[in-house]
Amino acid sequence: MNGVSSDILVVGAGPTGLTAALELARLGMVPTVIDRREGPSGLSRAVGIIPPSMDILAPSGAARAIRDEAVVIGQAQFHAGRFRFASLTLDHGEGAQLLALPQDRTEHHLRVALERYGGRVDYGQALEELTERPDHVEVRINGEARRFGHVIGADGVGSRVRAAMGVGFEGYDLPETWSIADVEAPGWREPENFQGFFGRQGRTVIVIPLAATRFRLISNTPDALATLPVPMEVERVYRAGTFRISVRQVTAYATARVFLAGDAAHCHSPVGGRGMNLGIADAGDLAARFASGGLAGYHAARHAEGRRVIELSERARKALMQGGALRRGMFYGLMAVMMSLPIQRRLAGQVLDV
Ligand SMILES: Cc1cc2nc3c(=O)[nH]c(=O)nc-3n(C[C@H](O)[C@H](O)[C@H](O)COP(=O)(O)OP(=O)(O)OC[C@H]3O[C@@H](n4cnc5c(N)ncnc54)[C@H](O)[C@@H]3O)c2cc1C
Structure with a gap:
């Protein structure tokens, strides 16, 4: 553990927070996980799951459960009006496939795996305040003051953790509905x-x-x-x-004891289907750093990767949707x-x- 305290609070039980919690628990650091919702979300938001996400979720067994339920996408087909002008085969066998599964089902499999490793989500618990001290983080959850060694803010695009950290969320809003x-x-x-x-x-x-x-x-x-x-x-x-849709990224993914991951750290258009996958990758990287050291490198690594994905998604959006x-x-x-x-x-x- 390299001196890292295991009293970790994960704020938010979307795909990012659940992956962070699952990976931490699998690596022997079962965190406290809270979500302000009264229970699991029934929303199907993100659909596409790419192979790097499956690689992260394979050791815990979550990837197998997701694969068993998901649809394997055969091809991407592109049409100008009704006329098909191009197709791209996406199914290149297990490990090189695009899977489709509604986000609520992906979250279900992450929660089941988390519970297998002794973790659980405390629903109906809202983070209200956060103050970082040199040797701990003070938070207020549903009016109650609590202390943790570290906090992971996986609380989505309107992140309360990000606001408390006071870091910028730079970018722009797309004009269209x-x-x-x-x-x-x-x-x-x-x-x-x-x-x-x-x-x-x-x-x-x-x-x-x-x-x-x-x-x-x-x-x-x-x-x-x-x-x-x-x-x-x-x-x-x-x-x-x-x-x-907004296209934004935080200026700092971390302070000494507080870390941002997923939509709390970045958002972009659904073109390319990378939003949830990027959050899963942030979470996997962060959990591995808690286990083996290297937390100081989290911002540089994930900021660069986030930038790469946002630029990729924006290039594709502009190219495909030009007037x-x-x-x-x-x-x-x-x-x-x-x-x-x-x-x-x-x-x-x-x-x-x-
Ligand atoms: C229409 C649509 C389609 C999309 N399609 C895709 C796709 O195909 N592929 C893809 O990769 N991505 C897609 N996305 C993006 C994807 O849904 C998000 O990137 C993903 O949900 C981010 O996960 P997250 O865990 O970071 O945040 P969220 O899923 O937003 O989860 C945040 C959680 O934090 C909780 N929370 C918030 N504030 C607090 C608080 N103060 N205290 C406690 N809990 C709190 C919330 O209740 C929530 O459960 C799509 C999004 C939309 C809207």
Whole structure:
């Protein structure tokens, strides 16, 4: 443990906080985990799980449980309106696959694994205040003063821990309203493929499998279903709504005793599907540093990786959603040519981050 106290508080039981807690517990440091929600979330937010996340979750057995339930995405298919201009094979066998599973199910498997290692989530517990002292951290949870050796802030994009640390969250807000719809559509074409539909003025809809006959639509317009340029017979809409996107990253991931991970440290558009995966990677890295030392290097390592992923996601968003017809046409042509070349595996590697 290199002198690190094991009285660690994890604030937030989303995928980041659960991964941090699970990995700490697996490495022999069962932390206190609190979440202000009254119970587990039922929201399906993040869907895509990439191989590096599965590698982090393999030793605890969580990866196996996730894999057993997830859909393996066969291909990414890209359409200009109704016309398909490119496809990319994403299924290159176990270890090089994109998996799709609603976030609430991923969180369920993380919680089950955490409990196997003697941990649990204390729901209905909100962190209200945090003050860092030289040899401990003072917090107030539901009005009660408590002390911990270290605190991990995995409390999402509106992080209370980040606010208490007083670190900057620099970036910008995208102007457009995005939409999401989770639907039951048993007749949907090619149900195991990720499908992107690009239209005029950069209007885009992405369809991602959630289960055999359940799909997620995401669009950079206020109505994903109305923007889809091909017919989809929807039997049931589980959830539909709009959201706004910010592209931001903290200036400091850590002070001496307080660490930020996941959306508390960074946020970006869902293009590329990396938000949850980046949080899982922050959490895995941080837990390993608690176990083997190197906490001082956490900020540099994760800030650089966060920057890389945000830039990747922003480049993809701008390229795929650009408005000008000529530039869009040229980009689609380039994608079609590249995906017809024998470099499919390398291109898939960029999507899968392997
Ligand atoms: C529509 C949509 C689609 C997305 N699709 C993808 C995708 O395909 N792939 C992907 O990788 N990512 C995706 N994301 C992003 C992904 O959902 C987030 O990156 C992920 O949830 C971040 O996890 P987290 O654990 O860091 O934060 P969160 O999931 O936000 O969890 C934070 C937790 O902290 C708790 N909390 C907050 N404040 C306090 C407090 N003061 N005290 C105690 N508890 C507190 C909250 O209740 C919450 O449970 C998507 C997001 C959206 C909105």
